[in-house]
Amino acid sequence: MWRRILLVVLVALTGAAPSVVARAAGRSVGEGLLPFPSDRFTVADRSSPTGRRVNFAAGALPANASGVHIDPAEWNRQDGFSPGTPILVHVPGLDPVASGIAPVTDIGRSLAPDSPILLVDTRTGQRTPYWAELDAHAADRPDRQLLIIRPAVALHEATRYVVVLRNLRDRTGAVIPAADRSVPSRLAWIPRHRLYTAWDFTVASAAGLTGRVLRMRDDAFDGLRRAAPAFTVGAVTDFTVEQDARIARQVRGTIAVPSYLTGAGGPGSRLNFAAGEQLPTASGGTYPAEFVCNIPRGVSAERPAHLSLYGHGLLGSPTEINAGNVKDMAQRYGFLFCATSWIGLSAADVPFVAGVWSDLSAFPSVPDRLQQSFLNFLFLGRAMVSAGGFAANPAFQDGQGRSLLDRRGGLYYDGNSQGGINGGALTAIAQDWTRAVLGVPAMNYSTLLQRSTAFAPFQRLLDQSYPDEADQQVIFGLLQMLWDRGEANGYARHLTSRPLPGTPVHQVLMHVAFGDHQVSPAAAQVQARTIGARLHRPALAPGWSDEVVPFWGIGTVRSYPYRGSALVVWNSGEAYAPPPTNLAPSDPKYGPDPHEFPRAQAAAQLQKATFLLTGKVIDVCGGPCP
Structure with missing residues (x-):
């Protein structure tokens, strides 16, 4: 990618x-x-x-x-x-x-x-x-x-x-x-x-930050009533054990989601507003949200799969569920993971996003399409748990026509990187799940961008088109005003408490990589303070943190199992504290990037699965993790 x-x-x-x-x-x-x-x-x-x-x-x-x-x-x-x-x-x-x-x-x-x-x-x-x-x-x-x-x-x-x-x-x-x-x-x-x-x-205001997507959600689901969203199954691939020891079947298709975007809803499209309206209105068509689902080995009608959405990383695609760590968790704990695209910041958006940095008047399309992506995820989730949804389709049944899906167990969310960042916003408006894992997450792109090695190619574009450094910092502030609609920063005050209208209270587990090169741990700490997440301590062994008071202002998990939102820091032992300013840890002295370290740990996967299925945060480390 x-x-x-x-x-x-x-x-x-x-x-x-x-x-x-x-x-x-x-x-x-x-x-x-x-x-x-x-x-x-x-x-x-x-x-x-x-x-x-x-x-x-x-x-x-x-x-x-x-x-x-x-x-x-x-x-x-x-x-x-x-x-x-x-x-x-x-x-x-x-x-x-x-x-x-x-x-x-x-x-x-x-x-x-x-x-x-x-x-x-x-x-x-x-x-x-x-x-x-x-x-x-x-x-x-x-x-x-x-x-x-x-x-x-x-x-x-x-x-x-x-x-x-x-x-x-x-x-x-x-x-x-x-x-x-x-x-x-x-x-x-x-x-x-x-x-x-x-x-x-x-x-x-909360209405100014979240009102657009809440109107879209409520309007779309009112039209859906209690029925499952319309969907089409495309490719169904059954794997032999030799082909894939962890996944038995992959199902691809599209969900028909009411479109609130102009035109066909592709890169560059905007939210649709009727004349004189301050909130978006349906354009009259549907957006065909592509999905990919992996059914793990070991599930059956007697032992159906737990249901979880999965959120992919920056400018990625739903096929991220084919990553080894996601397959491992699916097979070990019996999870059916289904994913769709964060349209606005997906693989298909790369050319448009690159072009935005030459004329930022085009930027509003990014948060506009991200809000449509939230609705796409919500509709995919509803198809997973509805009686007339995936469970009624042969692609999600065994040879006797029996469902392989555990609808009674409910729905969960797991996402990494951008999936952790956008997943905070998505979870804050979710009605079909109450527990989410946010992997290597944070919020606030105005803080994240220049602290991320992933932003380096786009910084070069910014330097070309808006070369003045004072202008650039103002630009980050301007972008954040609109980005709030499409990432956790605009929703964090309502993520775990004071829920948004028509929305349940949620509980989240944050897994942070110490020294992360792509998603700043400092911004993850801001999110933890905002949502009231408690920290697993000791978070780091002595000598690793460069903070005067490590993890200042974040409460401590006093005992396990813990029922509440939590932050767990995972230290690969190879990375070091990032620069204490708005620079990315690109110098070799900061060690290898630990961004993908937490999700690959068996202990982390056990903690995630236990949390999603029971609501309990368990101590899997007995000290700093790992």
Whole structure:
């Protein structure tokens, strides 16, 4: 897969105009948006849940190397900013160490009484933990190097936050004079002693973040009523033991899912909105969601297979269920895994996604199609558990016409990497399952991208089309505002508690790879704090963590078996703590990538299977894992 991605990216790079490789000169458009986010870019709107509406002016968002500005139309539908937004400001001469700014390795310092940065919830007056870092990609360009403040827990929806910077110091220890910016009059209560700057912004509401997909879900299932979705079985392949010792039969086909996308729903399509409507409406057709299911050896009518959806990784495909580790778990514990595509970020989307980085006005298609993919997964799951669904089809029966599926046992979810990231959002809206395993997961792509080795080819495209480093950080903040609709960051506040309307409470098990090169463990910790997951301790043997207080702010599993959501860290013993800034661990000194390590461990598979089938988290390590 990565060879194909690299090939597409290289083609895009070689086709770029020579002028785009030069770095931008002069003041960037992004600087006009600083500090970001800010209620300066919103207007009052009594019809929105937050009372605000984002209002970026035409030409205000960054332009690509061809001079084409990002079209703000889709952003201006938002009623606030992301609950995981990067908070951006430029402070000339800033030295984070001399200033005492909390790094990712010491998040607890962000709540110290003398902390130089305050992130305050105006509803409660409470401070929010964070970490902050200078953009390492602009280390040689101080005039473009932004300070990035990252919330260490998802911000509360429909809430106004105030950011205060004070007592900032340069490398000599001298206090940096106040910025030449006027503090809004509504923040006049902030003491001015050694204040550098202060501003406020409003976080989007739950309806603004999740309302589109909930409308799609409820509308589609109302039309379905209690019936199984229509589906077509295509290829049915029975394997001999010599061909496959773990899988007896593979079934491929398509599920007919109501389409809420324009046109045929392919790459580049958008959610369909009727005139004057704020929420998507069905386009009148169906989306043929392809599925692949593997029936493991050992199942029978007397011992039917447990039913689980599977979520594939970045720009992958449903055939990831053919991976050895997935087959192992299927055969060992009797799971039928069925998968469909994360359309928007699947293998078929690679050319479109590569092209998006040359003109980010096209980006809204990605989260739009991801929301349709959520519905596709939900319909696939319903076909698996419905009486008139897969169980009634000969492809899922034995030679006597008896079902091989354990419908009474219910439905589960297991996904890895992107399947762990998107799986958090999918589970938060799921009505047919209450337990999910999120393998090597996290949330918040604005944090993840530059910390991932997988993003390297796309960073090259970004450097070509939007070469200014300040613009790039603003772009990540802008993308997150829309990406929230299609990944766990926009749903995390409702994943395990405070469920969304018409949705049950869910329980999740997170398996994190220490030193992961592709999905930042720091972002996984943010998710764990947000959803209230408890940590298996000791998570790491002494000497492995680079944090002052390892896994700060995450509770501990006190005893086993544990009923609740949990985070278990798996250490391959070969990888090391990643860079403490927005760089990927691409240097050989960080060791081999442990990204696929947890899912391949027999103990991890036992823990996953036990959790899915019983709701109990068991201790399979007796100490750090493994």
